[in-house]
Amino acid sequence: MENLLKGKKGIIFGALDNKSMAWKIAEKAYEQGAVFTLSNTPVALRFGELNELAEKTNSTILPADATKMSDLQMVFEKSMEILGGKVDFVLHSIGMSLNVRKKVPYQELNYEYYVKTLDISAISFHKLLQTAYKLDAINEWGSVVALSYIAAQRTLYRYNDMADAKALLESIARSFGYIYGRERKVRVNTISQSPTLTTAGSGVAGIDALMDFTERMSPLGNATAQDLADFTVTLFSDLTRKITMQNLYHDGGFASMGMSKDAMHQYNKSLEQKDCK
Numbered sequence: 335m336e337n338l339l340k341g342k343k344g345i346i347f348g349a350l351d352n353k354s355m356a357w358k359i360a361e362k363a364y365e366q367g368a369v370f371t372l373s374n375t376p377v378a379l380r381f382g383e384l385n386e387l388a389e390k391t392n393s394t395i396l397p398a399d400a401t402k403m404s405d406l407q408m409v410f411e412k413s414m415e416i417l418g419g420k421v422d423f424v425l426h427s428i429g430m431s432l433n434v435r436k437k438v439p440y441q442e443l444n445y446e447y448y449v450k451t452l453d454i455s456a457i458s459f460h461k462l463l464q465t466a467y468k469l470d471a472i473n474e475w476g477s478v479v480a481l482s483y484i485a486a487q488r489t490l491y492r493y494n495d496m497a498d499a500k501a502l503l504e505s506i507a508r509s510f511g512y513i514y515g516r517e518r519k520v521r522v523n524t525i526s527q528s529p530t531l532t533t534a535g536s537g538v539a540g541i542d543a544l545m546d547f548t549e550r551m552s553p554l555g556n557a558t559a560q561d562l563a564d565f566t567v568t569l570f571s572d573l574t575r576k577i578t579m580q581n582l583y584h585d586g587g588f589a590s591m592g593m594s595k596d597a598m599h600q601y602n603k604s605l606e607q608k609d610c611k
């Protein structure tokens with residue numbers, strides 16, 4: 335299907351490099367006819383990779399720390415100025431945990447880091463929504479999407495305080511989604527994506543084993559960043575106007591599985607090894 339986002343304007347937060355989910359989503363949105371601005375932190379922009387995406391998609395980069403209300407206000411105001419009016423879609427693809435980065439185990443959390451994790455990875459979503467709402471920056475039937483992970487519902491070894499951040503993120507999507515839907519007809523959803531090898535993904539300890547496990551457990555296999563880009567543009571499009579306040583699993587079926595043939599096969603191998611000892 336072509337031109338799904340023709341005439342749509344948007345803001346994409348969180349593209350860091352060409353592995354980022356936000357990068358793939360930006361490429362797909364551009365391919366489908368959207369115009370948008372790109373935002374990331376001044377530190378992330380120093381790597382310079384985002385210029386390549388901006389050139390490719392004819393977009394302007396707006397440096398901003400998503401935990402700062404004044405920065406967010408600037409991004410929405412400038413975006414409306416550049417794009418010539420209110421926007422139709424916003425992507426929140428932002429996450430970071432210093433506890434994960436510094437390998438602090440969950441039972442010993444550093445609380446300064448913990449507050450930062452929640453602020454960057456979840457509360458920034460509320461801040462973004464509040465800013466957009468105050469400025470009335472999103473058109474009716476507009477769509478806001480944030481990226482989540484199944485650790486919000488289930489415990490996954492080593493996902494650490496990011497699990498708490500994702501639970502909060504999904505709750506914000508429901509709470510703000512109700513108000514934004516009721517008052518302005520704007521949709522707010524989260525997509526719960528398979529583990530994916532990006533900069534943030536690679537920071538999760540044991541990501542390779544986790545990805546192998548989820549691949550074996552999912553009837554359709556892990557969803558890639560490219561698959562996610564395809565799905566996300568449908569949520570930005572007019573074809574999904576009555577979906578809101580949802581956490582949508584985009585994970586090849588993993589969320590509904592308990593044990594699979596493929597995983598059992600692998601597990602049996604380790605049982606056989608044990609028997610041989």
Ligand SMILES: NC(=O)c1ccc[n+]([C@@H]2O[C@H](COP(=O)([O-])OP(=O)(O)OC[C@H]3O[C@@H](n4cnc5c(N)ncnc54)[C@H](O)[C@@H]3O)[C@@H](O)[C@H]2O)c1
Pocket residue numbers: 348349350351353354355356374375378398399400401426427428429430454481482483526527528529530531532533534535536
């Ligand atoms: N990779 C995975 O396995 C996976 C799975 C499910 C969900 N997610 C989520 O997808 C989203 C995007 O992550 P990704 O995997 O593409 O990794 P990524 O590292 O490419 O993206 C994370 C982005 O967050 C940005 N960021 C960090 N602090 C910020 C701040 N204060 N203000 C603004 N931006 C800030 C970073 O600069 C970076 O661009 C995150 O919310 C992540 O938790 C990732």
